[in-house]
Amino acid sequence: MTGSSSQIIVALAGQPNSGKSTIFNSLTGARQHVANYPGITVEKKMGTYRFDGRKTVVVDLPGTYSLTSYTQEERVSRDFLLHEKPAAVVDVVDASNLERNLYLVFQLAEMGIPMALALNMMDVAQQRGLKIDTNALSQQVGMPVVPTIGNRGKGINELRQAVDQISKDGGAPQSSLRLDYGTALEPVLARLEKSLSEDVTLATRYSLRWLALKLMENDSEAGRLVREHAANTGDILSSVARERELFHSEQGQTAEQAIAISRYQIAGEIVGRCVKREKEERRTLTDRIDQVVCNRAAGPIFLGGVLFFLYYLTMTIGGEHVAPWAWKYWAMLRDVIAGILPAEGLIRSLILTGIVDGVFAIMNYLPIFLILFLLIAILEDSGYMARVAFIMDRVLRAFGLHGQSTLPMILGGVVVGGCAIPGVMATRAMKDQKARMTTIMIVPLMNCMAKVPLYVLLVSIFFEEHQAIMLWFMSLITLGVALIVASVLSLTILKREESEPFILEMPPYHLPTITGVIRRAVERTWLFVKKVITIIVAVAIVVWVFITFPGLSKERTAYYDGQVNTATETFMKKIGEDNPYAKLLAGTGLKEFGQFWDRYKKKKMGIKGKDAKEALKEKFSRENPEFFKIVNKGKGLDGKKDKHAKKVYAAYKKLDKKLKRLDTARRKETVHVSFAGRFGRFLEPVSQWAGFDWKTNIALASSFAAKENLVATLGTIYSVGEGPSGATLASAMAEDTAETWTPLHALALMLFVALFPPCIATLIMVRVETGSTKWMLFAATYPIILGFIIATMVFQGGHLFGLTAIQTMISLSLLTFAILAVTYFAGERSVLKKQLSS
């Protein structure tokens, strides 16, 4: 072993809910980093500490109950121990749950790596009246046992010392524990071990007793090891098959059953010798909480309350208070960047409207994410998540989902106003691969915060009298469609994904630790920032290029420039050469004044109260008294009237209006001739089936970078100028669309946007969580097709039957729920079939 080298690797193993992560945090402190095991989505956490001058790298293995090869987590743990050959394994054991935890201890010990036990949660065991004789336990299991309380950092140094000891000894470091599997199995194991030992490769690489046991358990990965490394593969595997069959017929149980039974029997005996129950166990606090929280009537109500609270804290506190506070700083940062950049031209436009606005559109959600991740971490650490799964499983299972799909769907925005990114990330806790993939695929169909502004915009224009009902219908229909999609996916293309039985431990409730919660929340937020920002930059640039280029033709540019010149000349003529201000406004002076004018108007709009107004006037007057006289309608700060200045004011007001109009016209035309515009018109022959004209197409294409672009792009196209506020855009659109748009157009667009592909940031998270580009592309394309079909159906169907938008909406809801009912019963049947076959 690597006992003498300056750096050692130690694996941290343990069953779920044993407090392993608190031990990991206490051992390594802040020196951690998270990666993924290659090719799969299981997290690989690593951290380091120094003990006695030696650097120790701790690898946190995923929490598992056993070490079979049935689940990804177990395979990862096992492969790490087999192939990376750590200098030692520390198994974190829940002291209050010793018997089941020993089951894993035995399996780790059989792999032949030096081992120590961290007997964790000693305080909980004590509360439950358990007294554990650690010395006796250490003797029984043949390895050092260190009592610890992970969340208070107790016993950590002793644990480090034990690790140092066992990894240093080098002589006989292995655990002296050797389980007796009984008179029926031991001879078989001995025979197998002997034939395995004849193979040099196997004998030098693996613990043969372990390999023999695994082969008898019919472990697929063990079979693969033999096939890969052994010379006489066929002989070994056929003798294993023979022995297994013989054992089964003679003993009336399979070898894996016999092995598990022996392990539990020995665990029971050891517990009997080392643990004393000092007082009869009374009903624990957890039992009493569960009586309410899991109650058939109160449970769902409580769950609803918790989810509402989660929602409320994130969206209201986070969205309305914390986020605007952070936005202020983003805006300040944007101003700083704007200040550095050249005042005009492509570079400014690219960096500011392309990259900066693109990135900030996503970064705006950061404070909300942080709050959300904090709350989720609290829920996870408290143990309530298992109860959520328990309550919701029956409903969701019929659609190929899982009780654990609840949280991702809520986060995605079942009720309007979530975000798919944390939703997709929250599927990480799901062990059932099939249900997890299904959940990832449908979370983006929920109504995220960025889709809502468009709903609100359209609803306020076209459904003024039914606003709330329409929004309510939207969430109902998207939920219905999502469940149908889930059902279809899980019965078709996801059919072969690995599915796990629903056998879920309901851990005792815990008070989460502050550092643990913060650490997890920051980790997840950081993962998001790291993964998303770089790609957002790239996509933002592409979108910007598509909207900006190839730009106006020379003739059109000359035309607009000419118009601007004419307007300026008219202005100069109007104020007259003899006007004392004429000189001031000649040449670049006019531009300077224009900026002064805009700034003053903008500041004045955002200000209330007489004193503040006076202060503002004084400030601007101090900056430039001449300019100020003009913008203040000819009045100086002293109240003296100046008719020349007043004249300039009136003339400039007209000029300003004219220039702004020209600017929007120019911008509108630029979009029209841009690549995006061409693309939008190219799609129009098809998209018109759903009622989308080329303008809508552009807006939809731009929303791919981030959904909030949708309303912003509409703003550009519908000539609202810079910084469209909801109200002005609504009126501009209402004016512009009055003749061409019907409520049916609006309804089709809303439904399409509801189902439209996830934004690029979500797609990146889908890529991260599925570990597959193929699935990411699927998640990007199927919603387009689905959305287009539904939008077309609504638009054409509504026209065909002469229905109003509301009637169409009701028909669509009825249709959705009819299909939903069918899929529900189809799902039920397959669940039932599975029950009967087992």
Add this chain to the structure above:
Amino acid sequence: MTLDEMKPGNECRVVKVDVEGVAGQRLLDMGFIPGTLISIIRNAPLMDPIDIRVKGYMLALRRSEARGVEVTPL
């Protein structure tokens, strides 16, 4: 009798786990071996899954999985 037929508030002992593959192995891993004492605590709001106590800890499992566990009521 199988575990899914037990009513909340009752106790039973495991006779045999008769499930193939992952579910069977997982049940063994969680301590469902002959003689193990199981208390049925409650049903979920829609009667499925069920919440039980086994070897000192709480476990939720679907009725479809519980059906594979043969028990004798106490």
